[in-house]
Amino acid sequence: MNPTSDDFEIALNLKSQELEQCDRASFDYRGQSMFPLFFEGDIVVIKPYRLNSPKIGDVIVFERNSRLVMHRLIMASRSVEHQSLVYTCKGDNCLVVDAPIGRTQVLGKAILIQRQQTLIKLDSIWGRLTQKLLAYFSLIELSSKRRTTLLNRAKRLTCSLLKVLESSQLVRN
Numbered sequence: 799m800n801p802t803s804d805d806f807e808i809a810l811n812l813k814s815q816e817l818e819q820c821d822r823a824s825f826d827y828r829g830q831s832m833f834p835l836f837f838e839g840d841i842v843v844i845k846p847y848r849l850n851s852p853k854i855g856d857v858i859v860f861e862r863n864s865r866l867v868m869h870r871l872i873m874a875s876r877s878v879e880h881q882s883l884v885y886t887c888k889g890d891n892c893l894v895v896d897a898p899i900g901r902t903q904v905l906g907k908a909i910l911i912q913r914q915q916t917l918i919k920l921d922s923i924w925g926r927l928t929q930k931l932l933a934y935f936s937l938i939e940l941s942s943k944r945r946t947t948l949l950n951r952a953k954r955l956t957c958s959l960l961k962v963l964e965s966s967q968l969v970r971n
Contacts, residue, residue: 820846821845822843822845822846823843823906825841825844826839826842827839827840827868827911831889831892832857832869832891833890835890835928835932836868836911841911841913842868842908843908843912844859844905844906846905846906847904847905847906851883852871852907855870855926855930855931855932856870857907857920859904859907860887860904861905862897862899862903866905867887867896868908869888869892869896870887870888870889870933871885872895872937874886877898885898885899885901886898888936890932890936907920908920916961918960924960925960928956928957928959931956935953935956
């Protein structure tokens with residue numbers, strides 16, 4: 799499966815103003831750009847960033863071309879032109895990175911996935927570890943296309959590990 803740039807957009811059933819004004823927002827996930835962690839039909843809870851800054855590995859919601867997109871933050875760097883941080887994001891199932899974005903475009907981060915009767919807590923210690931690993935896998939994947947198959951297997955294994963750990967220790971049905 800090779801998603802195109804049109805597949806990177808995720809149809810969210812909330813407006814950016816709603817997310818900015820509330821403590822949390824939820825939506826039905828649509829798309830394939832964040833597979834294998836997110837499945838079509840998952841309910842995703844988003845928490846807005848207030849004082850905190852996004853961290854490497856966070857699955858963030860940001861605005862691009864008047865649309866909301868949910869991808870993983872894989873790199874933060876200082877912009878020479880603007881003397882501010884810019885973020886590089888990538889869908890876990892995408893072959894290319896998104897254009898860099900600024901902090902003002904970032905609306906929030908995914909903190910919880912509800913899949914049927916199972917909750918996956920992305921802010922738990924296992925969730926944070928999984929997200930960091932997936933971010934680093936994405937960076938390695940970009941540096942060498944030959945490793946893509948192996949890294950895709952590692953991504954699936956990492957997501958499976960999170961699900962097993964969450965269901966056995968941290969998830970409440």
